[in-house]
Amino acid sequence: MDPNALTYIIGGVGLLAGIIAGKFIFAKNTQKQIDEAEQQAKKLLADAQTQAETVKQQKQLESKERFLQLKSEHEKEVGERNRKLVDSENRVRQKEQTINQKVDQLDKQVKENEAIKENLNRQIEVVNLKRNELEKHQEEHIRRLEKIAGLTADEAKKQLVESLKQEATTQALALQQEIIDDAKQKANKEARKIIIQSIQRTAAEQAIENSITVFNLESDEIKGQIIGREGRNIRAIEAATGVDLIVDDTPEAIILSSFDPLRREIARLSLTRLVTDGRIHPARIEEIVEKTRRQIEEQVMEIGERTVIELGIHGLHKELVRIVGKMRFRSSYGQNLLMHSREVANLCGIMAAELGLNPKLAKRAGLLHDIGKVPDEESELSHALLGAKLAEKYGENPAVVNAIGAHHDEMEMQYVISPIVQACDAISGARPGARREIMQQYLQRIKDLENLALAYQGVEKAYAIQAGRELRVIVEADKVTDADSDKLSFEIAQKIQTEMTFPGQIKVTVIREKRSVNVAR
Template sequence: MKINVGFSVLMGFLIGIITSYFFGRKTILRKYIQLLEKANFQAKKIIKNAEKEGESIKKKKMLQAKEKFIELKSIHEKDINLRERKIIDTENKTREKENRLSKEIEIYFKRNNRLEIQIHDYENKYKILKKKQEEFRNLHVKKIELLEKISNYSSEEAKNELIEILKNEAKTKAQSYIQSIIEESHLTAKMEAKKIVIQAIQRIGTEQAMENAVSVFNIESDDVKGRIIGREGRNIRALEKATGVEIIVDDTPEAILLSCFNPIRREVARLSLHKLIIDGRIHPARIEEIVEKTEKQIEEEIIEIGKKNIIDLGIHGIHPELIRMVGRMKYRSSYGQNLLQHSREVAHLSGILASELGLNAKLAKRAGFLHDIGKVPESESELPHAVLGMQWAEKYGENIEVCNAIGSHHDEIEMKVLISPIVQISDSISGARPGARRNSFESYSKRLKNLEDIALSFNGVNKAFAIQAGRELRVLVESDKIDDKKAFQLSCEITEKIKNEMTYPGQIKVTVIRETRAVQIAR
């Protein structure tokens, strides 16, 4: 009984479990079905929303695509229009060129036709001319044959006889013409010679020449003048003949003038007179003896002076003849400036400038010292002193650079070496410094004033200043009246007027200065 009860309980429990399982499954299935339905509903809703959004996006993209298409289409149409215009323009240009070429071709053919016609005419004319020439030759031959028959002369004989006749006539006419020229030249020769001499005197005779050509010999008393003159002037004549110096004995108290363009001769005459007066024996024989001794003494002194100056400057290897010329510089002056002292200054300046520029200072000093040796010739020469000095330097074996510097220091020849402008600059510095060269103050100031007056005579010139001892003229012009082109033209005109109206040594540099100023004041 107990077993049956337990069994029945167990069975009941199992049945309960089974029933509860089935009931629970139904509820689960029901819930699952409900969830599926909800999910389907939501999925359908999402799909609908997605379809709506897709449609809206599609519409937007379609609109954007249409807008882009329209934009690209307009750009494309513009490009096409531009290309069409270019094509039309090129077509028009080609048409114009075709028309022009067709016209030119027509003109060319017309000209060719004209030329052909002209050539044809010329050919016809040339043929006619040839025929005429042939006819003329035939007539000429016939005339010659007829003349030969009449005169019994061949053409060659007649030609030779005619030539002889013409020669004789020409000779007689030439002789008469030459005779008339000779007679006329005899009549006018003296007059022309006087004119030439007067012109030479006018060009050369200056106040400075008198100052440089006269030396004053001082004496203790005027009684010595009679002894120097001698009986009937024999002593003074002998002295002038021996020295080549004109001795002027006038009323000037305690002074005798020695006049000669050669300074060495003047020095010989001065020393000879000094020795004769000390000696007391003044007669022609003694004069000749003293002058001869003095000339030898001066010659030795010249060589010693040359050697001393060359040693002082540290220059070596100079030819003895050039040393003698250097010594002669002591007795030569240029514008009142002693030539030897001037050459020493130029040598020092050239050496300093060359060393500052890193050039050969010894070579520059040598060229500067020898640059004016052409001013002391023993005989007169027509060559400029720079060219003459260069020729002497070449003759006595000087360096090519030194020769070029000597020859080009006044721009007579082209400068080919660097020391040439250095020597030229040093020469200008030595000659242009205040007090170096003697000029009378009146003539100097007058020349400067004339320079300034010439510049001020032109329109537009505001101020003019003569500087560098009259070697440069600076002209200030008004900028509103004179432009840059007129400034250059004005400098040329002033230079030309100075050349025509003034006499001056060396060269004058004309500088025209034009400036524009803008001034404002801040207050």
């Protein structure tokens, strides 16, 4: 055998022996570790069993304590319920005793009532017997009375009822008249008090408006510039403003004539600007007049807004505010329309407050009552109806609309503030100095008043006194009775109200006098 091969074999055997010896040693060590692990596992298991037993004992103790606690609470609750049941039984037992006592008392009262009832029945029988006897006596008495008086009982009863009825009617009429007179006296007194207080608490201006405006000039040389070549400037001014310019011999003055104060104001301001500027010709005139008209429109809005703010009126439509401002440039009988409307508004507010009504609503109606006098377009309606239509158009309260339309009796009054507005309008127009009338118109109204009264039969004389505020009518005593006097006074007042136009009110007094004259000689 080859020595090298033998060497290789011996080396391989040695290597194999080493591997087997290593595996034997590793297996021995592994068995030792396994034994140690089993011992640790047994130790851990024993510890776990010990802890489990401890926890089990603790839980058992806790369960016993909880059970004992619940048992105690349950026994306590059961005892409380038993106590309540015992209390309830005691109360029921007491109620039963009380009810039994009341039943005994009721039985006793029933027995007593039966005895009383028997006694009453006996008394009723006695009363019935006596009543029958009385009826027989009464019938006998009535027969005797009928025989003596010659009247049956029904006839006598009718006569008695009739006499009592007449007496009661007379007393009722007298009492009614007394109540009416007392009510009239108190009502007139209270009404006068309210009206006087309202008038005294309102200050107003005198009538100062007219139909002309005097435009003052620095020198007469400016008159020629205003007239222009062949009068073209003055014609242009009149055409643009609608105002008549009167240029006469009055030194340093030109008269602006128009019944429309708004037009006169536009003409006055336009002339002031033209004279100040110095350029006066038709084109410039039209430009200045248009600019002035726009300025007046803005001024009208400012006047309207300032008026409603001063009066404490809120929520008024802008168009109504503009109409209120336009009233500043209108007048009626010489009385400025805006001043008149402000005065009426203040009077309405005071009077409504005195009567316990809404003063703001009354003041609103008083301010707007004459808006129909300044329409933007001509209308065939009266100013009261036109004003009501405008107020309704711009969403005013129905009470305000009715007060505007009814303040001259052209619409039926449906709200309480309507007569207040009518009365305050009359107060504002009738007070001294409020309006200016032409003397001829005043004399004609006085004469018409007297002639209206003289047209009635039995009227001897008629006199209009107190500036036409009172009409005294003297009648012939032989032709007119006292009852006719009341009727005549009413008829004359109604005729004046329907046929004549007058500020305020007119008192009609009918005087009937009977004189018997004899002469001793």
